[in-house]
Amino acid sequence: MIPAVVCAPLRIEQLALRGAVHTGLGPRRAAATAARLPAGPRLVAGLGGGLATHVRPGDLVVATEVRGPQGTVPVPSAPLLASELRRRGLTVHTGPIVGSDHVVHERERAELAETGALAVDMESPWLAAPEAPFAAVRAIVDTAGAPLLRLATVSNGLAGLRSLRAAAPVSTAWQRAVRSRDILLAAPRSFCAGVERAIDIVERALDRFGTPVYVRRQIVHNTQVVRRLQERGAVFVDEVGEVPEGATLVFAAHGVSPAVRQEAAGRGLSVIDATCPLVTKVHNEVRRYHERGDTVFLIGHAEHEEVQGTVGEAPGHVVVVDDVATARRVTAPDASRVAYTMQTTLALDEAEEIASVLRTRFPGLAAPRKDDICYATTNRQAALRAIAREVDLVLVVGSTTSSNSLRLVEVAGRAGTPAVLVDDCADLDLHRLSGVGRIGLTAGASAPPHLVDEVVAALGGLGPVTVTERRLTEEETTFTLPREVR
Incomplete structure (x- = not known):
């Protein structure tokens, strides 16, 4: 693949970014530079104008897409760039950047803001290379209610340049992470029957009994799942004593002690048990x-x-x-x-x-009649073990609270392959991806499948990916729902 290039429209931006290609100001110069450059990966970085009212001078906007006269260019690697910049302490927003062939004034700025765009510039759409990785980062100078031609523009411009300078190492990391990759998907991965059942129980309880429905501890150990259920009206508590008397309470998939059940009964709670049958x-x-x-x-x-x-x-x-x-x-x-x-x-x-x-x-030690480690844990570990030695890096999608996800990281390590746990694609470290051509990808039993898809899409934003699934076995296990929500 052709090496990635960082493009800066202004000389002062080029100095801040250290090593960027100077493209010149405006669409005409940007298009001329694009025609001279190899048709490969490009990251455009520079100063820009804010459109949304919450975007302030010195903030960075990472484009999720770039809109221009020739259409819209998606930026799948935006979550990786944004999270890398945030880790450096910068204020970062993600959303559309729109291209304009002239300086945008207040009325037009408001009209563009209504389209959902966060920032405007005069070069990004004209520098995007067709069918190649592309990204755009703009440090905001002028904002809604604070136009470009005013005294404060000098201090705002300096704030923007400071942010741009701080972003320089991240643009370099993006350059180095860009390449083609092979992704081996371990299967089975993601949700198991017990997790699906537990989530379904909370959703059905919300539908049947209305909000709030209380859940003791995390229903499953995944921050994304918990956040989504909170948005629907589930209230997560640490202990039964936090639940109002007579309310509806769901026990999480990990199970509870008899003492917890007795406490819930003593408070007159309507209990729905989402304990995984294998834990039971x-x-x-x-x-x-x-x-x-x-x-x-x-x-x-x-x-x-x-x-x-x-x-x-x-x-x-x-x-x-x-x-x-x-x-x-x-x-x-x-x-x-x-x-x-x-x-x-x-x-x-x-x-x-x-x-x-x-x-x-203990020679007389009694053992379980059947293995206690659940089928899903066993299957996911075996599927990962089957591919771990074929890749340079293993990515495990799952939360740090998830035991089975942490065990997958350990399984890869015992196979001699470095592994990283990521809650979602925003946790991917650009520096860690440099030089990595073959990636093994799996997910813990509590991680939603769409998070795996998002990781693949984000990696695709860094270059062409070839995805191959290695399925070890099919899973057909299902569990009956408790009578309260059938």
Whole structure:
């Protein structure tokens, strides 16, 4: 691919950006420069005029699309640029930039603002290369209500140039990240049956009972899902005591202890249980082992909500074992009456290593009748393991609160491939993408599928991508909804 070029219309902008190509001011000079440049990737950066009232001098506008007389040029890499600039402490807005062949005055500025455009310039549309990666960043000087020809323009211009200078390393990072790529999609990925069921329960509860519907903790561990449900009227609380008496409360997919259920009943709450049936299975195992007098070793992470709820089934009789070192020193009152269960979202190989140590130390150790680690966790780890050694970098879509997403990062690492957890495409680091030609892409069981599509689209904004899906197995598991929302 032809190397990317950073274009600056004015000499003073070129100096601020360090290494940009000077194009000249206005459409005619921009078009002439575009004709001379190789038809490759380009990023246009410079000063511009603000259209929306919330865009202020010194702010940066990253174009999500550039509108000009020849049509609209989309900018799929805008989320990557914007987040990189924000990480440098800059105030950044994303939205359309419109091209004009003249300086825009107040009436026309207001008309353009009504179209949804955030900024205006006189070069970007004429510098876009057809069928090549393109981006545009403008540092705002004049704004709505503060036109260009006024004394404050000098100080506003200096503010814009300071922002442009601060943005220079990001424009360089964009240049270096531009290239063609192969993307291997691991499948299965994204939502599992338990997550789909939990989200469906909250949505149906909102439809049936109206707002607000309260949810104890995150319904699933994904910030995007939680935000969308909040917008619909769901109210997320940490504890049952925060819910008004008589209200509707949904228990999250990770399950709760009997004590939490009793507290909800005591407050007269209408409870809908969205606990994943596979988590309920582990709760049932703990109760069964406890009733026959066993000490239960629970392989998992003590801080995870699923483990906390499971421990609550037999307080004082469940011992959390979170690593091999703990497994080697853990004890029980009666070594002949012991059993183990597992958190459902662990890394399979790590959990099995811990279980193996326990089995060696306690020959009579009772095991679950069927593996506790859920089918979705197992499938996603196996699918990633199948592609991890073929790529330069693995991207795992998921939130930092998601245990199964974090385990996917670990699976890639154990295969010898660096992996990065991203909540969405805005978390992609341009510097990390430099020199990376083959990317493995997956998503935790709580991450919406559309986030994977958005990551692919953003990477496509940096150059041509060839996407290949590697499907390890089909998933056909479904779970019945609770009667309250059927």
